[in-house]
Each structure stands twice: as C-alpha cells, then as structure tokens.
Amino acid sequence: MATAIDLMDKLKILADGAKYDVSCSSSGSFRRNKGGIGNAASCGICHSWTSDGRCVSLLKILMTNSCIYDCAYCVNRRSNDTPRVMLTPAEVAELTIGFYRRNYIEGLFLSTGVIRSPDHTMELLIGAVRTLRQEYRFNGYIHLKLVPGADPLLVEQAGLLADRVSINLELPTRESLALLAPDKSREAVVEPMRQVNSLIVTNMAERKCSRKVPRFAPAGQSTQLIVGATGETDRQIVTLSEQLYARLALKRVYYSAFIPVSSDSRLPARAGSPLRREHRLYQADWLLRYYGFNAHELLDEQSPNLESDLDPKSGWALRHLELFPVEINRADYEVLLRVPGIGVRSAQRIVTARRQGHLSIDDLPLLGVVLKRARYFITALGRYAGDCSPESSLLRERLLAAPAKRDHGQLDLPFSEQETADASLSTVSGEL
C-alpha cells in the first residue's frame, strides 16, 4: 500500500504542475480499436468539469516537474521551491489504463519539465507513450508535448505515436520571450512547429496514395499563448494566431489568462487574472476559424484591443451598420455567419429550412436561433424585429444590456412600435 500512497502524492504534484496548460480537446482524430483497448472518437468527449468550469477530457499530467529552465511565468521553474518527482513509463501507463477502463478519461495528455537535455526528455516522453501503444495496445487519444530544442528525428517519432502534438509558444513576441523565458529561443519553438506542419502535409499526401502509410499526428498540432503576463495588445495576439492558422495550419491556439504563480519582478503586478480578456480572445479566435473573419477586420491600429463588454462580432457589426439588416430568406450563408447572435449551427439550419419555404421571424426560435442580438440585424420576409432601428444610438446600449429577467416576461412586452402598429392594422382590417 506504500506504493499506492506514493503514487497518489506523485499524481497530485504532477497534475498540479500540468493544470496550467489549457489544451483540453480530444477531437479531430479517429482511431479504431485494433484488438486492444480504446479508440478515438472524432467528435471528442468531455468526461467531467472541475470547479473552475474547465472540462476534463484527458489525463493531463507531467512526466516530471523537475526543470532546467527558469521561465518566470511557470510553476515548475528551476528557482521555485516545490517537491520534485518523476513518473516511470510503467506508472504513466498504469494510471492511464486504469482511468481509461473506468471511462474517467478520453486519453492522455503528457507534458513534462525539461531534465538533463531536451533530447533526453523527449526520449522519456516517447518511451512512455510507446509503452502504452505497443505493450497495452492502447488506441485512445494521446496528446504529446514536444520539448523545445529536441532533435527533429524525435519529433517525427512523437508524431507517429500521438494523435496531437503541441509545443507552446507561450509569449507572443520575441522580446517577451527573451524577458520571461531567457533559456528558450523563439526558433527552438517555431522550428519544430514548421517541421510538424511539413510532416503532416507530406503524410496526408502519402496516405492519399496508400492507406497503409501510418498516420502522423492525425489531430494536428496546437499551441498556447499566455495572455496578460506581458504588454502585447490583442491585435498582436490575434494577428499572430491568424498567421499560425494560415501558415502552419494549426488546429488550435489556446489562450491562457495569466495567473501569477510567482512574485517575480519581471512580471506585472496585477490583482486579478484577465479572464474576460481571455474569453474575448477565444471569441475572436472562433471568428477567424469558422466565420471567415480576418484579424484586421476585428482590430486595427485605432482600436488595438477587443472591447471588454461587447463581443467581437457585435463590435464589428456596429462598425459596419451599412451592411445590415440582412434578409434571412435571401442572404448567403457567409453573410448569415456575420450576423451577431447567429452561429454556425443557426446559419446552417436557416439555409436548410428556407429551401422548404420562406421563414418568418417566428420560425427562427423553432430552429433554435437565438434572437437576443440577431433581431437588430435581420429582417424576415421584409419584417424587422428589433425594438430600435440599426441606425439608432440605442442599439449599442441594447446589445450591452444584461439579459432580461425571466419573471418580467408578463409585464414588459418586447414588441416594437412597428409591431403594435401591425396589430392595430389587423384589428382594423379584420385580418389575422
């Protein structure tokens, strides 16, 4: 039983060191169970949510929390006085399989501090994952961290075993990196990302010729940026993300609101962590990836930061009122996507449903379209449903306003003057 307690302590320490890495997804890879245990579902599955509201999908853990580097933002930096422990590949496999069999997790997220050298550390990670894949015949999802500065051959091996690989950029600019992580160079981080990207491209081309070619990182690669530890603007961050998506075909860029885990003089003295800012950056990120927006449309030199109390799409729409309102029965899919409050699903449903007949405003809630913001920017069969016109100076205020309390529904009817006029008209003409 002594070993069990030992394992418990290790698990706590190593999970504590890994939890600031926000990558969580288990989607984008489809792996069949080939006579062993586990498979990867392409939709991704969340298994639980912790008290900070973040999902638990993978067993997120460090191989070791010892580190030769001294990055100011990191909880595992050399100068931090914490107990240092290390898991053996067998222990990693035992924990993963034990949790997986009970359906606690969707797979493994293995990261680590750097010990001895990047190559040595990378070999340890690969060893643990190889044990899982080959000895336990584990076909579940594995997210493997690449160590900056590791040999390209090791990077290649990692991608062949894992579903997703990632290496964290952490700080958006070269200067910030030099300030807070003096031991890491930007090249050491970006070079493996380039390599992984070209390997993925080659692998996809090869697999088109023969399905027998083993897959290389089928769920692609991701990275993480820390927000608020250094003085970058949102414009710099979003533009960087846009380039990462366009040039390196990253699947995800994660944003992590900086939480002071040390009182280093190099770090800003801030009270809270910028959670709201992180949220707005994620919204902007989604607009880049799924809504056809460009970074320069969302942010420019005059307004280099996203508004804190208005989502980026509404902000964009308010700056481009000349494009609204749009008629939902005619507007293109791409145009619908740009309406505040209408997401990918709503837009798809509108496009599907309108093939079978015209849609009125009342049909939209049946499709699951939320009208709270959208109604100021659309017409249906020529009818406008907002309670103030798009040109009105009230619009901005309406979009900012807190959602109405449900129990007030009986007292204030949210109908516009226009609709009241319609109602009285129908009373006069007797039409319903």
Added chain:
Amino acid sequence: MGGIYRYDGSSAGLLTLLAITVPRGVAPDAICVAPPPQQSLFTEVTVVDTDPELAETFQNELSQRLSPISLHQLRHAWHGDHPQREMLIFRYLLLAWRSGRSTSGMLAHPSVAPLWKLARMVGREAHRYLGFVRFRETSGGFFYAPLSPDHRVLPLIADHFAARFGDQQWVLHDLRHSEGIVHDRTRRQWLLLPMETSGDPELTPAEEQFQSLWRSYFTTLAIDERRNLPLQQGNVPLKVRPWLVEFA
C-alpha cells in the same frame, strides 16, 4: 376513423401500428401502451397486435422513402422519454408520406419541429453520457456502471462502449427505466435486458484505489483563481452527480 390506438410498447409494435395507420392517413387521437385511464363513451380503442413481418416491410419502406437524417431523428425520438413520442412520430410520418425526402429539411414545420426538438434532446443526452458513464470494477469480474438518464439512451451509446471496451465484461444499468446493457467480451455482443436494482455490487481493492486516485486528481486539477461553480453546474447538472465517482 380516429380513436385511441394501443400497442405493446415494442418498436415492432409501433411499426405495425404505423403501417396500419400512416399509409391510409388515419389519424389516431392518441397512441398508448397501457389501457387509457378513463374509458370514454365516444372514442373507440383499437388494440394493434404486433406483426413482425409487417413491421419489417414497413421499416424497409421507411428507409426508402425517408432521408438518412429523418431516420436518425426518428430513431432518437423513439428513445425519448416523452409521453407524446408516438404521436410526434406519427405526425412526422404522415407529413413524410406526402413530402418524402425533403421532410427532414422542414425544420420549422409544426409536424417536424417538436420531433426534431425531442430528437436533439435525446441526442445531446446520449452524447453527454459517453462521458458521464463511470465503470466500477466489481469482484465478480465485470465493470458496472449505474446511471439514470432522462431518456432511454442506452441503445444509442452501447456501440460506442462495445467498440472501446471490447475486451471488458461490462454492464450499463439505467436505474430510471429499469433496463440494462450487458456486454459479453467472448462473443463481442451486447444485449438490452430488463434489470432490477439489487444493492451495490462488491468492489475490488484496485477499484477503491483508482477511485481515490481519481478523486484527488480531479480536486487538484481545478485552478482556484478561476473558480466558477455556475459554469461547472451548467456542464455537470446535479442530477448526474450521484453516479459520478468524483462528485460522490
């Protein structure tokens, strides 16, 4: 020709009933399994006897007439725990008989919208339970997972677990609907069976150990500075927590 239609509650039973009513355009006032609580003087009760052959023919006809999306929606709605599910299916099919494969796109149509909504609820719950199932290793050598979903999602999630844990003997037990799925690893098959509650099974020592490891891992993983209980509760409703090891 309306009236109340009764069937035996099986899918073949409902298919028989629909095969009799839908093509002829007969509109039942209600479709039920149990005898109606109050006998009305003017409504006639028609008891439909299950005819497996007719049911199969009708099912084949459905898969020819309807789009795959429609069939998917109907399957999900059938597994919904909703008092009106048979009538929703009936109305949908009545429309589908006229409109054919375009029915699945008429999302705002009064015959489609309620069924589609139910199907989405069932689908969403089924997906959630892919994550919320917690197996416990019992001394009997099988992995046991109790759950109590709102809808009868077990048949919708069984294939996922059968593929994933093909080398395990496992049991999924739906306590609310008193049914369960038993997976046999030697034959690689699962079966849906009626299942009664009979105390907690005895757990292995390894199970207790993994449970405490998981609990401490789960607690460690939360970042205190980001604490957000409403968000957590939105994602993990209180009703599923009794069956989750980390919340128990």
